[in-house]
């Protein structure tokens with residue numbers, strides 16, 4: 582009995598230094614601004630706004646760019662914590678989805694009406710599956726609206742539709758979701774190099790960037806070359822990703838740790854703050 586007690590005491594002593602270090606490590610966590618959050622209808626009954634902000638707090642996320650299908654989800658979060666939400670307006674709504682929004686003649690009027698009501702910082706995230714979808718009259722009107730208001734379009738597409746958008750109006754600010762999802766760092770570099778109004782976020786790319794626990798050299802080169810126009814995101818496009826939220830943020834923190842601290846801070850939060858006014862008036866915490 583005594584032996585067991587002594588053994589337990591020794592184990593406690595051995596564990597003590599690690600426990601004492603934990604708060605210090607927590608304090609060093611990079612603050613994060615998540616630039617790709619959705620709070621769409623299926624999530625509303627599972628995670629209320631309070632639970633969403635608790636998930637942000639636990640993950641060390643200060644604020645986020647948020648869009649939702651339908652838009653009411655974004656507005657509910659904004660009401661709950663105005664200085665943690667940068668609203669982005671999706672064209673998706675009842676009967677209008679990723680597969681038909683760009684051909685829906687009512688889309689521009691729907692967007693215009695809402696853009697007139699509050700200061701959204703972008704239109705999106707929307708999907709463009711090919712060049713033809715990026716070339717419709719509806720998309721041309723959306724481009725006009727974004728340029729007139731000097732806000733971004735947050736677009737989920739391969740490189741082809743991005744080329745069409747930029748050719749349609751080089752003044753357009755393109756926020757390229759997922760760095761093209763399956764495009765290579767070289768292709769992303771080509772697009773960022775072509776037009777200084779293009780920026781990108783790397784939600785869904787953490788496996789490719791830092792899969793082995795380090796950082797892929799081609800991605801690292803991209804990050805150091807275009808440090809000021811790259812951001813991170815989680816993309817909570819299905820409710821299950823809210824359950825996984827902390828891990829989704831941590832997988833970005835892991836590869837960010839392999840960059841020089843100024844570059845890591847730029848990509849983790851400073852770019853989103855500068856480019857979108859995210860966390861305005863808010864003390865950034867980790």
Ligand SMILES: [Zn+2]
Pocket residue numbers: 706737758759816
């Ligand atoms: Zn997406």
